Structure formats: C-alpha cells, structure tokens
Amino acid sequence: MMEIELPKMHQSQQDMDLIDILWRQDIDLGAGREVFDYSHRQKEHELQRQRELEEEKRQQLLREQEKAVLAQLQLDEETGEFVPRPAAGVQPQTSTPPPEVTQDGLFTEEDGNALSFDECMQLLAETFPLVEAIETTPPPLDPAASPPAGGGPAMMAPQQPPLPAAEKSPQELEQAWMELLSIPELQQCLNMQMADVLEPSFGATTAPTELQDPNYFYMPTFTDMVAPPADAVGPTGYLGTFEGTISNSIPPDNLNQMSLKASEINPSFSADGFCDMFYPGDMNTKVDGPAPPASNGNTDIPLAELQNTPPLKPIDIPDPTTRRESQTPKDGISGRRWPRQAPFTKDKHKKRSESRLSRDEQRAKALRIPFTVEMIINLPVDDFNEMMSKQQLNEAQLALVRDIRRRGKNKVAAQNCRKRKMENIVGLEYELDSLKEERERLLREHTETGTSLRQMKQQLSTLYLEVFSLLRDEEGKPYSPSEYSLQQTSDGSVFLVPRVKKTLIKNDSN
DNA sequence: CGACCGTGTCATCCA
C-alpha cells in the first residue's frame, strides 16, 4: 500500500533517523536493524519514554475491556483478548495508530529536511533490494540490547521486538496459531469478542480500509506481535478474510506499512508510542492485571517462548531452561505421590520437547489459566483439586486444564512406555545373544560328545573282538564272529550266543 | 524425496 518509488537520496543523518522510525513501524521491512545502528541507542531511549505513555493508554483500554469481558463471562474474555498471542485484544488500537502518529510527529520535527515516508521507503528499498531474502532474517534489533526495554517478565515478552516475531518461521507460527485456535471455545470467543469487546476501541481510530473490517481487526496485533500475514490464522470465519486481505494481497514486508495509514493518533504521541505497539509484551504485563507474574528477568528468551506468552497469566511459567528441572518430582506442595522421574530423552530432542510443552502453555495462557502447566500436570490429585477449587474457572478453562493434565500425564506415560519398550528390546537382544552363545556351546558339546562316542564305540569294538578272539570251543578252536556273538545281560553276565540261532529265530518269526 | 526415528497425542483398556 505504501509506495516506494521515490527519487534517490543520500542517507543523511536525518534520513537515517526517519529510516529508523520507519524501521520500527514496519516490522516486516526486512532491513537489518544494524543498518541504522548509528541512532539505535538514542531511539531506544526515546521509545522507552513513549512506551510509558502508551502503557497508560493501554491500561485504560484494558480496564474497559475487562469490564466488558466480565460482563460476558470469562469465556469470552479469554478468546477475544489474546487472540493469538499476548495482548492481542488491545494491540490493534495501539499498534495501528502509533506508527502514523509517530511518523507524523517525527516528520514534523524533522521539518522540511526530513524525508517523506515515501522517500524513506524508497531509500529502504534501495538499501535493501533483496527484501524477500531479508524477510526471513531475524531482526538485528536485540530486545536485550535495548536498555530499559529489558527487565520485564521474560515470559511476557513485553520488550520483545515485533520484528522477530513477525519473521518467525511461517510454518511454526501457523502451527502455533492452529493449535491455539483449535480450541473450540477459543474460536467461539474470538468471534464473539472481536465483535463486542475489541470493536469499540478499534472504532475509535481511523484505520486503513482493511482495518475497518472487524475481521481485519487482529491483523496489526497479530502480525506485529506474532507472525507475518501469511501465517495469520484467525478464528473461524475470520481466517478467510484475513488471509485474503493480508496473506494473499499484502507482502509481509509491507504489512506494517498498512498500519501507517492509521490516521487517528494521539498528537502527543512520541517515538516511544509506536515502540510500545511493537512491544506488545508491555501490554501483556498490564493485561495480566493487578498481580502480574513475577519475571525471571531473563530477557534473552527464545522467540518461541516470547510469542507464546499469553496476555494474562497470574502465575509465571518457569523458564524453559528450568522447566525440565521443575518437571522432576517435587515435594513442593504435598510431598505425596509425584510422577516418576522424567523419562529419558535425548538431548537433541530436548528442545523440541520443551517447545511442545509450551504449546499447552500457550493454550493455558490463551485461556488465562491461572496455573502453570507443570502444576496442572504434576500436582497430586488432591492438591490439584484444591488448587482448582480456589479459582473460578469457566467451562472452557476447566476443559483445557483437564486436557492439559491428561496430556501431560499421558505424555510421561508414553515416554515411560517407550523407555520400557526400548529396555525390553535391549533386554531381549541381550537374551538373544546369550541364547546364541548357549546354542554355540551346546553345538560344541554335541560335536565333542559325538567324537567321544565314536571313540568309545571304536574301543568297544576293539575290546569285543579281542575278547571274542580269546574264546575257544570244546575242541580248542576259536569261535567264528559270524556265527557267534557276545551279549551281556542286565545282571552283567556275558554269554556267547550263536548268530545262527538268532537268525533262525528271526526267520521263524517271519 | 522417501525412509526412518523420536515425540506428542488420542483412543482404549484396565486397575
């Protein structure tokens, strides 16, 4: 929607300032932040101040929202707000307008020497010809790098720059969205809330044509905070519009430019203003209400984690790095039965495993479940029930909690099952080897025994002939081996038996 | 690009 065909210009300091601003506005610009680094720090400071102002604004908005939500049932509340990611509900209003405000304000400040937006875009286009290639490149702007931005709850991702999120792998984001939206209750709530909770505040701002569409509402928040348009997956009925409007018609790079059209902006809005918009995390913190979760202070959180952070979450979820530890049996609450030790998992899959876990965390956050997934899964049933009884959860939340517990238990069971299966296989292989060795040994014995038997037979034959040759009849003549044979009875007595007789008997029997 | 593997999840059975 924004034109980038402008006369070429030199990158003066002012130009760079504008670029810097634009960069913030257009999270999907694709340009590396370092490119404009000369003013990076300075801007950060500015943005910080504006963020505070924006916070107030958002808090008020949040209060209104929560009022509406409470009036409806918590169920609606959940969906409508978080939409896909943290602070979704409020995001739209704040994120959309700011860019323009800031833009206007800054341009004004820069006065005639300042580049117009189009000029900046042109400059950017020239600077970053390969937008598509950059598109997938992680934003250079490091959240941790920005001084004041950091410090917020790691899980909330307040200071998380939108750019990273926007450039998150489309597949990943889409999956996350699909999962989140796969929750029937959530889908329902999304549709409902979008209409009655978010719309009011949204209407207050003059948004782009697309933004005026209720279904389009989420776009800014969604994209700014979580994913590029292509990945956007809205609630049922919303998807189509969203995808059609954004995914299909608007390149990710230009996505943010749409927000620039938001006309109604607080005149006093400063650079920090839109910065906040792109740092939905702050909003999340507020959305969390009076008792925001304690932050672990870790600003160097994986993008995935940040994206997964829900708007409201009374109880902080352990950092990924500590999550595994927390999964091992603890006596934290009752000291009673706890799951067996974590099933064995190869390191190379650890990361993935954790990310999977965070999926349920995502869901839990989406529905504002006031417990950590770990608690839900690992608490003994009594403690679990007690915990549940202390919180007023709606049907959707209860269902989700049950599912999370079930899935968590089953996941462990499956892992143990597979571990046992592997152990069984190993055991059987070991047994097989033993049996093979036994077989070889028996074969050797059999061979040896056969050899021994043949030798004994040979010796017996020799001995027989020797004994037989020593026998003499009444006339002193030796017996013929063909006519007589020696036979031994059971009592050990040896008799000389005529073979002829034997033969005759045989013949008689025949 | 298909085979293979590890993992999560679901369905089901059972204690």
Add this chain to the structure above:
DNA sequence: CATGGATGACACGGT
C-alpha cells in the same frame, strides 16, 4: 465413577 497408568496407532517434524 473418576483418575491415571499402559499401550497401540497415528500424525508430525527433523534427520
């Protein structure tokens, strides 16, 4: 009846 362990089957993503 609720809960949860065990396990086959399937889906999915990574290698």
